Amino acid sequence: MRNGTGEILTRLRDGGPLSRAELARQTGISSAGVTKITAQLHGEGLVIEREGQGRPVGRPPVALSLAAGSRQVLAIHLGAGRAQVALSDLALGMGPVRALDFDLEDPVDEIIAATSSLAADVLADADPARGRVLGVGLGVPGSVDATGRVNTHSILAGWRNVAFADAFEAALGLPTVLEHNATAIAMAEARYGAGRDAASILHLFLGKGVGAGFAQTGPEERCAPVEIGHVVVRPGGPVCRCGGQGCLERYFSEDALRTITGAADGPGADLIGAAMHSPAWPEIYELFLQAVSTAVALLGPERVVLGGHLGSAPAAFLAELRRDLPPRVMPQQRERLAIELPSLPEPVGVNGAACIALERFFYTAGPVSAPLSMRRTVGA
Amino acid sequence: MRNGTGEILTRLRDGGPLSRAELARQTGISSAGVTKITAQLHGEGLVIEREGQGRPVGRPPVALSLAAGSRQVLAIHLGAGRAQVALSDLALGMGPVRALDFDLEDPVDEIIAATSSLAADVLADADPARGRVLGVGLGVPGSVDATGRVNTHSILAGWRNVAFADAFEAALGLPTVLEHNATAIAMAEARYGAGRDAASILHLFLGKGVGAGFAQTGPEERCAPVEIGHVVVRPGGPVCRCGGQGCLERYFSEDALRTITGAADGPGADLIGAAMHSPAWPEIYELFLQAVSTAVALLGPERVVLGGHLGSAPAAFLAELRRDLPPRVMPQQRERLAIELPSLPEPVGVNGAACIALERFFYTAGPVSAPLSMRRTVGA
DNA sequence: TTATTTCATACACTAAGTAAATTAAGTTTC
DNA sequence: GAAACTTAATTTACTTAGTGTATGAAATAA
Incomplete structure (x- = not known):
């Protein structure tokens, strides 16, 4: 490739x-x-x-x-109810981030229209001295097809088979590539952040739901979404948004944790810190630990990176996890397993989207527009 | 590639x-x-x-x-205490399988010497009319480095950093590639067997331990070992061979199941069938189910294939799993999830090894000896 | 017979490299 | 201070693995 x-x-x-x-x-x-x-x-x-x-x-x-400043890519992060747009240079140096809020219930066409309009504004304001904009990277809240053009399914938003790439290419006139937003962030941390000197990382992200992404760098590169939020930790438990029962997300997510803290107010600054004082915490933490340790055992990452609310949790949480997770994985994994905080600047979503765009439109073959003949369209 | x-x-x-x-x-x-x-x-x-x-x-x-019969590869499977060697044609048509037993406690050099001697015999008996032997595929009981030359760690045998490829290349004069044996079998089932028309499979194998392999075919190919045997299902439980505590393998493996059936005799013909009658079964089955459902949730295979003792279990076991597993995964996975028996002939280990060799020495670039210049030796 | 359609090949060309020889720019040795 | 040595970079001629276009081949349809 x-x-x-x-x-x-x-x-x-x-x-x-x-x-x-x-x-x-x-x-x-x-x-x-x-x-x-x-x-x-x-x-x-x-x-x-x-x-x-x-x-x-x-x-x-x-x-x-x-020359990191010689080309740019446009990064668009579509999160839970908020879109963020920014330009990035070749080393993930981000320009100013512009954002808009939307309602996940809105028709997806409207969300696309509003976001691409904002993106067009950002493009119009782009400094030509910072180089040509090579393409667009788009992080979406759900799974993506193999070609990176269609959001096949989004549990959070309830979307199915939304052709984002076509829409943004038409609106912006730039080649566009999609990735699951959690996976994109994992890739960005792996390449430019906390995973720079590790062969593989598992990036956990606590937000509206619990997401995770696995990214492996080095000679054999790959990344994969890890639906850790929908691991069944309590068979037959309460029904989840995904249609399953007893998913981790029912116990460990923004809403779920806010319920046990009793604080029903806005996005609490210290969600984990508050939850840790709840009597329900030990049980919930145990479920989280179970899911994470299994993911580590199965995927074998060298590093676990804690994003979202997990990253802004009190130091006690990190210490607790560093104490409790290693005994639950195999010694040969334990030896090299490190649990770290993210090192990319907030907002991290656009970093992920930029990373995906850079990979696709720059680091695979350079910015040279490949001769058409080389772009094999693999048929049925 | x-x-x-x-x-x-x-x-x-x-x-x-x-x-x-x-x-x-x-x-x-x-x-x-x-x-x-x-x-x-x-x-x-x-x-x-x-x-x-x-x-x-x-x-x-x-x-x-x-012309499936125009070239051959040599397949070597190193299992728990037994090595199997056979020649394969280009469509995984296997010749007669020759085997030897060894003791896992023996020095690994002796095991290599005995196995390569058997392999040399098989090569000497090879029918020249069936074509040149392109290379050797070796399935080993443990993890393998990225280049497929070294067995980095084997829990079962206690080996560390054994340079199998060098040893077999020296002994046989043929290029050699390694793969974790469970992963190799998964790959073989994915390409030639029960996974032929699925995009990805999770292959579970119950033998001395519980192994698993994940294989994805199609445009984006990859395979990965899945250490499901060492998922901690009972934190703080009994110490496992791997050094961890409460691994699935302590509850669900040949030895563990034979203990609960009370039958301490040789390899029981129907291990699962016997275990299902034990009063301890429901609890053990629950642990197994928990590990498998998590693996399915995290890896998202289209198919689960049951190998080893799982494949030869009574129909009731398959029925039970087909009933109990789907409710524990997300609906979008459940829709397409199929649980199948393997379709490759026994002994399956050599099929896996042959698959790996064919992939490396034939299907990636053809049997043409690539010009040296093309074989980039990626440095530090 | 002639046109049409699909399959396969011939020919001239190109992109992305390689190998071997050569040039460049410094340090060490006598 | 000139010659020898070492490492870096470039030039030249060549190779591999294809491409695009034009043409030939083999069938059916009008």
């Missing part, structure tokens, strides 16, 4: 400034090939040359680094 | 006889490209031309099919 150009761009992103010789060694591409590819990248202004410091002997290398 | 040649070989395997025109349509490769590629394949005897039946008008197509 990733060609020589993409390979080199990715290494420059992850490995700081690198000489051509070093790139050739790391990627296995011939030095001649690296010269050719970097010449093109330099010509397009994507790469900056600086004086590099080499070994004691031999010709000193020229250090290449990514 | 898969080039045009591999793409075409894969389609011919999965989609029966196909004309060049049909291949071009399905793969998106130009008709000229298909002609070029198939000409080479035909020249190497990998593809057979037959009269095809086309549409009412136009030149009738020539149907191409894979």
Whole structure:
């Protein structure tokens, strides 16, 4: 999926400034090939040359680094009742975030219209000096088809088979790619945030529901949505929004936790902290722990990252989890398992969407519009 | 990872006889490209031309099919105390299986020596008329590194970082690839067996332990080991071989089930059937169900395939699982979830190993020895 | 017979690389 | 201070794996 150009761009992103010789060694591409590819990248202004410091002997290398400000992508996060839009540079440096609120009950067409109108405004205000906008990344609250064009199902919003990519491409005139928002955030943390030096992470996100995403970086990359909110922790328990019974989300989510704290007011600043004082907490925490430890056992991430309300919980919660989770996974996993807070800046949703767009429209093959012939449309 | 040649070989395997025109349509490769590629394949005897039946008008197509008997791979399954070796053709048609028993306590070098000696015998007896042997696939009882060369950890055998690929390549003179044996079997069932027409399967295998593998076919292929045996179902429970406490394997495995049936004799023919009559069964079954439903919720397979003792269990067990599992997963998963028996012939381990070898040495790029330059050795 | 349709191939070309030789720019050795 | 050495980068000619277009091949339909 990733060609020589993409390979080199990715290494420059992850490995700081690198000489051509070093790139050739790391990627296995011939030095001649690296010269050719970097010449093109330099010509397009994507790469900056600086004086590099080499070994004691031999010709000193020229250090290449990514010109992060030379291209942009548009990031759109569709969360529970709120859309956020921002431009990002090539290193996930985000511009100002503009947001709008909507009602999840509204027809999805209206939500699309309002969001794409806001997105068009952001595009219109884009600084041309920061480079061409390569495409749009869209995080949606639900599962996405294999091609990243259709939101197949959203439990939260009740949508089915919404062709977001078509709609946004028509409205904005830019290629668009979709991803499950929780998965996108996991990918962003894995590549640019708390998972930078880990091979794989499980990102847990407590918001309106409990979402999770698994992301693996390195030679074999992949990401997958993890429907941890709909793991059945109490068979035959209360009916969930998803139609199942006894899902974790019925016990561990914004609404559920707010119920046990008794505080029915707005988005409590410290949801977990308040819940921890409730007499119901130990039981609820046990259910959460059970679901998370199973997810860790099955997926085997090197790191667990706590997002949303979990990340803003009091230190006591993190300590508790660091104490209770490791004994519940296999020793060989336990050895390397780290439980961390996210390191990307809020709002994290647009970071996820930007990460997906960058991956698709930049780091796989470079910004060169691929010859049509190369875009195989795999038929039935 | 898969080039045009591999793409075409894969389609011919999965989609029966196909004309060049049909291949071009399905793969998106130009008709000229298909002609070029198939000409080479035909020249190497990998593809057979037959009269095809086309549409009412136009030149009738020539149907191409894979010459399954034109190449072979060597499959080696390393299970709990038993190694099995066989040759396979390109469609997973297995030759006679030869086996040897060993003690898991033996030094791993001795096990390797004995197994590779048996493998060398099988290779020496190989019928040259059935084609060149392209490589070796080795299923090992534990996790494998990303390059498929080292068994990083085996809970069952207690091995760590055993370089099986180096050892077998040296002994047999053939390129060798490793995979976790449970994952390999899952892959084989997904491609050639009970998962042929499903996008993804979760393959459960009850033997000495409980293993599982997840395999996804189609445009985005992947497979992953699923350590379901070491999901903690009773926190703080009895210590497991893995070092954890309260793992599923302590309740649901050959040894554990034999204990509750009281029958301490050899490998009971009907382990599950006997266990179902024990008063302890409902509780044990509940733990199993809990682990499996969570795995299904998190991984989202279209099909669950029951291997090992689960596959040879009485029909009542299958009926029970088909009744109890669906209510524990989300409705959108439930709709399409099927619970099936394996369809590959016993012994299934060598099928898994053969599948891995075929994938690596045949279906990704064809049997053409790739120019060295193309094999990028990705450095640190 | 001639047109139409579909399948397959021939030919000239291109993208993305490779290998080997060469040039470049520094340090070390005598 | 010149020659030897080392590492970095580029040039040149070539290869692989395809593409697009034009053409040939084999059937049915008018």
